[in-house]
Amino acid sequence: MNERVRFYQTGSFAVRNRLLPVVDASVQSDPGRSNAITSGHRACQGCGEALGARYALDAAMRAADGRVVAVNATGCLEVFSTPYPETSWQIPWLHSLFGNAPAVASGVAAALRVRGREDIRVVAQAGDGGTVDIGMGPLSGMFERNDDVLFICYDNEAYMNTGVQRSGATPPGARTMTTQAVGPHPGAPFGQGKDLPRIAMAHEIPYVATATVADLRDLEAKVTTAMALRGARYLHVLVPCPLGWGTPGHDTIRVARLATESGLFPVFEAHHGEITTVTPIRRRVPVTDYLRVQKRYAHLFGDPPATAEIARIQEQADRTIRRYGITEVTV
Amino acid sequence: MFQARIHGRGGQGVVTAAELLSVAAFRSGHHAQAFPSFGSERTGAPVVAYCRISDAPIRTREPVVAPDALIVQDVTLLRQVDVTSGLRSGGYLLINTARDPVDLALPLPAEVLLATVPATELAVTHIGRPVPNVALLGGFAALTGLIGLEALAAAIADRFPPQLAAGNEAAARAAFAAVEDPEVRHATAD
Amino acid sequence: MRQQIEGSQAVARTVAACRPQVICAYPISPQTHIVETLSRLVQSGALTGCEYLNVDSEFAAMSAAIGASAAGARTYTATASQGLLYMVEAVYNASGLGLPIVMTVANRAIGAPINIWNDHSDAMSQRDSGWIQLYAEDNQHAADLHVQAYRLAEEVSLPVMVCMDGFILTHAVEEVEVPDAEQVDAFLPPYDPRQVLDPDEPVSIGAMVGPEAFLEVRYLAHLRQMQALATIPRIAADFAAVTGRHRDGLVSRYRMEDADLVVVALGSVLGTLKDTVDSLRDEGLPVGVLGITSFRPFPLAAVGEALAHTSRVLVLEKSLAVGIGGAVSSNVRTALAARPVPTTTVIAGLGGRPILRSSLDTVIRGTLAGEVPDLFFLDLKTDLVEREVARMRAARRSGPAAENILRDVAGVGDPHAVGRPR
Known part of the structure; x- marks a missing residue:
């Protein structure tokens, strides 16, 4: 294992943090990683979803000893990974429709169970549209039956595949093509949208967790935890979209980190409906730090700035921090 | 082909009665077809089911419009539904009531053989519940001679758990005996 | 064993004999008795090696069936009416992916107005979905078609819809020889999927296909249905060899000899039609019946040949193609393209309106006399x-x-x- 390993995503030769013991090394730093979704796909530069999916699936592959079947909803991930006749999937992969990935995954799990192949694990994936909106009925059904599926939502907070339209996961104030930055109340309305991790927790399934691409080791750890369990598991990963959010491709990880450090996106784990861990904020920042770097919020910072709206978003961050008891790490 | 129509109310086992009749006929070596008047009826609503019995395979699927025999499981239907519609002259009519056939004063086609039997009371006595459907089939066997009591008993045994089957069979036998008594049968004359 | 049994029960027991490995169930009348019976068979242990999924909608039912089939399991579901329409997106997907799912459709009208009774509007709406569609004439036929449907689906890698008239067949108690597991095993080999999700041999299924290849993929779907035209009669013959019960797989002819008028129909109304035609024949009227069992693929040649010598055709349809008349008629006319004969479309039995022998008798006599318009609604008030x-x-x-x-x-x-x- 002394040969130099090319780090796929960056082209650098960084293998891992050499100060860490080998057992703590990330899955991505392992030259034997599966590359479940391999290079050459057609995602945009800086795509958070491609990054999140790569880390999540390679971690799942390691946990399952290479026996994973992936089910995919229609969406960016599906489109950019399989431009016919090329495919980035080095694992068995099934795409059926936009709104049915959870049910398809239930069917795959049932077939594997009946065929005595429970060693093969099922991971289903969708964007926020495929999860919180059109796929929510089947997802809830998969949860309540406690089917043996890990469902991963890559949340970029709008329908990016179709050109940035509002979804049920679009935050208030955000500009999309169907909540445009015009009129007296520009952007997405306040007081709308749904919080799928909490809806998932209400099903009291074995495991619900959130993560972001700002902390990929945490994402890997949560996938590993999820794969050690059986039954319905839900992982909600915040994946910034440079196109839809109006951020430079090189800022994807920074923006994701600001989402957590502002308190807007809580990072936690819950077992059977009860929160078990909450990730502290390293350095708390005001929401404006997060909003200001994204063009989808540019209208909030005009002349004069939309102070009332910004204050409401700050209140939301404060409420989230209170709700989850998110603490700040003091160094 | 012999065609029977059963009128009753949701919850009285109308559909089951037609099915049992068809099974008894099948066990007696006939071809038979039973089907309900398909509906989303809830408990208490008027319900109709049909049964055809024939020595040749039965192909037709139309509802029974000209029955050879009628079973009326609920006497109150006589005022509500045109139960005797299409009944052929010389047909059979069996009504669940303790009253004498003559007292009902029904307008009927010629030569209809009419009988009444207190099937609800018999059901209460033998199975402890006012479900008259199976008892009436005993009366039907006596009235028409179309199915044997033993074939009916076998159909009942197929359909119900042992205790309920025994009670229903006893009720059917009691109704058979009651209708067999010539005094409860009444032929209409035009 | 020949038994007096409800149609739904007969079908459920037949399906069980086919050893399905995943059953996706969602209730809708008049299909519900089928999945209820299967539930009992699985839960009691009578049907082993089967996962029974109570799903949250018909859309989920077909979706789970897609997943299960793609993961190598023999898969079954059943639906009707609104349920079929609710799963339409997945219905097309299943056929597009070439997954050999077998589904019973207990034919029922589509609302509005809401109506739970029988007609063929539901299945007819899916005639171009890429599924093979077989229509049962009676409950023996329905049971037997399910066994053949699995063999057919798995042989040609296409899903098959077995259509049986809701209530009229599903709730009718009549004699059926329910195929037993031994007979089915002799006829139906284990499921050997053409494609399967397997980590040892990973494949991507369901990729985006652009203009450069989409037509070819669709053409292949058509080609396989055309191939099924030859497969269906062969399978029917094989089935007859095992069970002794033979019916032509594509079309059924009844008293067609020298018929001046042939009535074309699908499903359970064929029984009533045959009785009607018998009495007309007794009077010397030259009338016959052509039943279509395989509506998709549509047996153009077989229909054309069967109608080659008739001078008039009456198509009796249990669905209304609003704005034109009849879907079956259009297909029959295509079969008659080489030798067009006057064809009358009779819409009947919509929403459970009883199709009476007397009404059939009248409309057939009227058609023979040339007195019935090209499009006629039977017993319209x-x-x-x-x-x-x-x-x-x-x-x-x-x-x-x-x-x-x-x-x-x-x-x-x-x-x-x-x-x-x-």
Whole structure:
């Protein structure tokens, strides 16, 4: 294992943090990683979803000893990974429709169970549209039956595949093509949208967790935890979209980190409906730090700035921090 | 082909009665077809089911419009539904009531053989519940001679758990005996 | 074993004999007795090696069936009416992916107005979905078609819909020889999928296909249905060899010899038609019946050949192609393209309206005499229609049509006055 390993995503030769013991090394730093979704796909530069999916699936592959079947909803991930006749999937992969990935995954799990192949694990994936909106009925059904599926939502907070339209996961104030930055109340309305991790927790399934691409080791750890369990598991990963959010491709990880450090996106784990861990904020920042770097919020910072709206978003961050008891790490 | 129509109310086992009749006929070596008047009826609503019995395979699927025999499981239907519609002259009519056939004063086609039997009371006595459907089939066997009591008993045994089957069979036998008594049968004359 | 049994029970027991590995169930009348019976068979342990999924919708039912089939399991589901429409996106997907799912459709009307009774509107709406569609004439046929459907689906890698008339067949108790596991095993080999999700041999299924290849993929779907035209009769013959029960797989002919008029129909009405035709033949009227079992693929050659010597065709349809008339008729006319003969479309039995022998007798005699229009609605109560048309002409706010007509049927008051908001 002394040969130099090319780090796929960056082209650098960084293998891992050499100060860490080998057992703590990330899955991505392992030259034997599966590359479940391999290079050459057609995602945009800086795509958070491609990054999140790569880390999540390679971690799942390691946990399952290479026996994973992936089910995919229609969406960016599906489109950019399989431009016919090329495919980035080095694992068995099934795409059926936009709104049915959870049910398809239930069917795959049932077939594997009946065929005595429970060693093969099922991971289903969708964007926020495929999860919180059109796929929510089947997802809830998969949860309540406690089917043996890990469902991963890559949340970029709008329908990016179709050109940035509002979804049920679009935050208030955000500009999309169907909540445009015009009129007296520009952007997405306040007081709308749904919080799928909490809806998932209400099903009291074995495991619900959130993560972001700002902390990929945490994402890997949560996938590993999820794969050690059986039954319905839900992982909600915040994946910034440079196109839809109006951020430079090189800022994807920074923006994701600001989402957590502002308190807007809580990072936690819950077992059977009860929160078990909450990730502290390293350095708390005001929401404006997060909003200001994204063009989808540019209208909030005009002349004069939309102070009332910004204050409401700050209140939301404060409420989230209170709700989850998110603490700040003091160094 | 012999065609029977059963009128009753949701919850009285109308559909089951037609099915049992068809099974008894099948066990007696006939071809038979039973089907309900398909509906989303809830408990208490008027319900109709049909049964055809024939020595040749039965192909037709139309509802029974000209029955050879009628079973009326609920006497109150006589005022509500045109139960005797299409009944052929010389047909059979069996009504669940303790009253004498003559007292009902029904307008009927010629030569209809009419009988009444207190099937609800018999059901209460033998199975402890006012479900008259199976008892009436005993009366039907006596009235028409179309199915044997033993074939009916076998159909009942197929359909119900042992205790309920025994009670229903006893009720059917009691109704058979009651209708067999010539005094409860009444032929209409035009 | 020949037994007196409800159609749904017979089908459920037959499906169980086919050893399905995943059953996706969602209730809808008149299909429900089938999945109820299967549930009992699985839960009691009578049917082993089977996962029974109670899903949250028909869309989920077909979706789970897609997943299960792609993961190598023999898969079954059943639906009807609104349920079939609710799963349509997945119905097309299953056939597009070439997954050999077998589904019973207990044919039922589609609302509005909501109606739980039988007609063929549901299955007919999916005639171009890429599924093979087989229509059962009676419950023996329905049971037997399910066994053949699995063999066919798995041989050609296409999903098969077995259509049986809701209530008329599903709820009818009649004699059926339910195929037993031994017979089925002799006829139906284990499922050997053409494609399967397997980590040892990973494949991507369901990729985006652009203009450069989409036509070819679709053409292949058509080609496989065309191939099924040869497969279906062969499978029917094989089935007969095992069970002794033979029916032609594509079409069934009844008293077609020297028939001047042939009535073409699908499903359970064929029985009533045959009785009707028998009595007409007794009078010397040259009438025959052509039943279509395989509606998709449509046996153009077999239908054309069967109708080659008739001088008039009457197509009896249990669904209405609004705006033109009949879907079956259009297909039959295509089969007659080389030798067009006058073809009458008779729409009958919609929403459970009983199709009476007397009405069939009248319309057949009328057609023989050339007195029936090209498109005819059997037993249409024209007075009800005319009254509603008059109401609509009289007032802009004439109110909901269905409810107005129901009031007329019940003879309740003046619907025009009652129906209007004040």
